[in-house]
Amino acid sequence: MANIFSNIVEQARLTSQALIEFGSSLFEPTVRLGVTGLSRAGKTVFITALVHGLLRGGRFPVFEAMASGRIARARLSPQPDDTVPRFAYEAHLQQLLTERQWPESTKQISELRLIIEYQSQNRAMRELTLDIVDYPGEWLLDLPLLRQSYEEWSAETIRLSREGDRAHLAGAWHFEIAALNPNAAADEALAQTVARHFTDYLRSCREERFALSLLPPGRFLMPGELADSPALTFAPLDRLEGSAPSGSLWAMMRRRYESYKDAIVRPFYRDHIARLDRQIVLVDTLTALNAGPDAIGDLERALTAILDSFNVGRNSIISSLFAPRIDRILFAATKADLLHHTSHDRLERILERLVSDAAKRADYSGARIDAIAMASVRATSEAHVSGPTGMLHAIMGVPIAGERAGGRTFDGESSIVIYPGDLPVNPDAIFEPGESRFRGLSSASSDEADYRFLRFRPPALERTDAGVPALPHIRLDRALEFLIGDRLR
Template sequence: MDEKVSEWVAAMRGAPDASRQLLAGWLGKQTHRFTITGLSRSGKSMLFTSLMTMLKYRTEAGYECLPLLTRLPTSLVDSMYMEPLPGFEMFPVDEHLAALESGKWPQATDTAYGFRLIVRLTEQGRFKRWLMPYSEVVFEFIDYPGEWVTDLPLLEKTYNQWSDSAWAQQSGGPQHRFSTRWREFIQDFDFEQEPTEARIAEVVSEYRAYLAEAKREGITMLQPGSFLLENDSLSLTSMGFSPLPSTVTSDPSHPWLKAFTANFSAFKKDWLAPLKDKVFREADKQIILIDVFEGLNHSREHLYQLKETLSHLAETFVYGESNWLSRTLLRREKISKVAFVGSKADSVPVSERDALLSLLTQLTEGARAKFGDKEVDFEHFLVSAIEATDEGEARNAVRYRNQHGDYVEASFEPFPKTLKDMESDTHYPVLDINVPKDFLPRILNSRGMDRLLQFLLG
């Protein structure tokens, strides 16, 4: 044995237990920081609930869920526990499970939750076990409203730039059909009036009504999404704004332009920038959760807009491989692993999942282009947070309990494998699935989560 190594081992043998435990925690802790980027209704809350439930039963009950997850071998798991991240409320997993027990799907997230999931593994080697009796795998997660994530690109824009882009989106594509009332309101509004607090509130209220309607109709690129949620920290009096017509934005001296520019700046400075610093922490792994089926339910135009939205969102994150200096000393992380996850895969027949995966791959083309030549490892996955349907009698069908408790079968036409293959006026039904009474085994036996975790931990 090398002389220096022998001296170090001898010193360690005489080290107090507390010092050894400190060293064990220092060397034996593996931390994975995740950012889960999901638009509204993409299924983030259910994904968290299922993940935590699976790991709990795998650890405490020895249940053989997540069969492909070799990175956390069941035989070596000593314990698992959760704790909140500083500055965040704990994720309400018990409330979500209680909702499922009562036959209701968990409520959508309306604030930020943060938690750590710590899995303690026993060491096998004799020497390593003496030095470090256990190692810990730490998962750090933050759950947040999907409406927030579409706002991040605004940090890089001026008010005029955003206003012009908002009108461009509303003048074509699916947004055009749902913005008629809003555009008529703006056309008839008298901007020669002074922008009093009451008049600004009137314009912002009408714009929020448009945003809410567009969201109900499956539109994904809505800014600011924060306006769709009630939050005491977001003052629409001092931070409220909307797009303004070009006759206003072309005049730098116009009182309405000055008022909305000031509110836009306050929104970014006092709401959006602090939100990004707190909630969208630097992470080394990213899950981008995508409900492809929501777009299929509406139209091909919705899918093209979803593709554009994902491309814009990718611009707000830092990708690449972190080195030891930036990660350990500077505490700066880059995202080096990205999982593009198609959620609610149980909503489609098994026979159509290859086509669904093909569509998912095409929808992420723009986002992946943002990686450039950076070292980013990525894969595409189809995941069911809960296997809420069964295979139908026909190959292209699924069976499920509807909201009336009836066990029904739904058949599907073949899915397109590319966006251009989809008829412009074709849409696929969203199933009105009730929470299954046997929801727990359906969570524990849901598909795709083990492959997803194996990729992220590898």
């Protein structure tokens, strides 16, 4: 009964908030754009490049409002939420342009407000407010927990941990829980030990050579101020017989799991996800492809969970009054500049294949779904190299200092030309069952294969009399057109 009453109160609060925001949007049209992605997908770089391009008049031929000259100017404005940190746009831009370093990954929620002054297609001057909300994708994967009991989550998490690459990564944690009696008296020191082994397992799964994605609870990987708190001191347990007695270890873990949902997951959904209009999900597809079948399968499950977490559907006056709904979601395979342009469409088709089942369900509710391959900041240019069978499509750039490949350590200053390999023309070749489910990217030789996912420095840009030109990109304009182009008509 208490939960039912709590849900009614929460829905009333969301409806009230929706009424206020809907009324405001009638006079100040606003799009709240959520930007998320899993670790190393490039969220910070995407936002920085997008904002810089709008402020500086970047080369966006597919973004119709800018290509046609209808955008008069864009300017930054104070963000609306006083309790949310501001996205550090200026600092991140300094890192990209002056230091030629990639910004740190997203570790918390942040916001940035951009006002776009434009001429509508009937020649009236208008303004669109774009509120960009940046948040870690790992937190988004917590939302399915709201529909799971502790017992259901424990069973599913332990089942997954016994499959594929996860099985040996979970060894220490499995050893710890195998010796536990879940009906024994609650013990804080024991709870901390089990939670630490579980957290270590999640961190190991996220390492680049495994590149696993479905790793809730998200705050275990990005705890922030919650580190070492009871809210993060729980873990799945196995082998419960009957019901857990009061005061037992199982009962304590269940209570903390529920507290995690109530104190962390529900407020995150209520205050941020439920208020979004549009969403882009950045995906490091290449790293998963390089890691192999387990990483690909895990990424597919994670993307399905992400899409299922959104309250998707076509916005209308009625739906806006009662619960804002995300009506456009863009999945973007990032780091396309690590491939020659002949593989960009292939990368896009692979991502489409990964989200196809979940996208069909969202389409039924009226949401528009799209998938693209892109690079928010292009760090490479294209070249050709001679291979055993003729000329090969190559890329050229400056690897980050300290990167190693083929027995060579790079100095961060010298440019190199490499053959990155080709993606298959037919994406179904990657998803065939059996041992050939994923065969890897083709490469000219084993040495050249080592180079495939070198990290390159951001490009050097010359300052002109008009200032620093917009950062080079791949299909960033197409992303903008899909996400906000219709709101600038």
